[in-house]
Amino acid sequence: MKIRLIIIALVGIVIGFAACKKDTDSVKPWIEINGYNPVYSELGKPYNDEGAVVWDVNADGDTVNISGNLKVTSNVNIDVVGKYEVKYNADDDAGNSADEVVRIVYIQVFK
Numbered sequence: 328m329k330i331r332l333i334i335i336a337l338v339g340i341v342i343g344f345a346a347c348k349k350d351t352d353s354v355k356p357w358i359e360i361n362g363y364n365p366v367y368s369e370l371g372k373p374y375n376d377e378g379a380v381v382w383d384v385n386a387d388g389d390t391v392n393i394s395g396n397l398k399v400t401s402n403v404n405i406d407v408v409g410k411y412e413v414k415y416n417a418d419d420d421a422g423n424s425a426d427e428v429v430r431i432v433y434i435q436v437f438k
Contacts, residue, residue, distance in 0.1 A: 352421035356383035356393060358428040360415070365431035374405050374432060381417040381425065393419060403432050
C-alpha cells in the first residue's frame with residue numbers, strides 16, 4: 328500500500344512539473360544604427376558602413392548586446408550616383424525578429 332501511494336505521489340509530481348507553463352521569451356530585439364542616417368558618400372570613393380548594434384532582454388531581464396546576430400544587406404554601388412539602402416535585421420536566440428532598420432546612402436558627385 329505504501330509503495331502504491333509513493334508511486335501515485337511521484338506520478339502527480341511529474342504531471343505537475345509537466346503542466347507548469349515555462350516562461351517564454353516574447354521580447355523582440357531592437358537595432359540601433361551607428362553613425363548618421365542618411366549618409367552622403369562621394370562617387371567612386373569607398374563607402375564604409377558604420378554598422379549597428381542589436382540589443383535584447385534576456386531571461387533575467389537584463390539588456391544584452393547580441394550584435395553577433397546582426398544580418399546586413401546592402402545594394403550600395405559606389406560607381407553610380409543614386410540612393411541606396413543598407414538593411415539591418417536580427418533574430419534573438421528565441422526566434423523573435425527585430426524590426427528591420429534601414430540606412431539611406433546617397434552616392435553623389437562632390438564639388
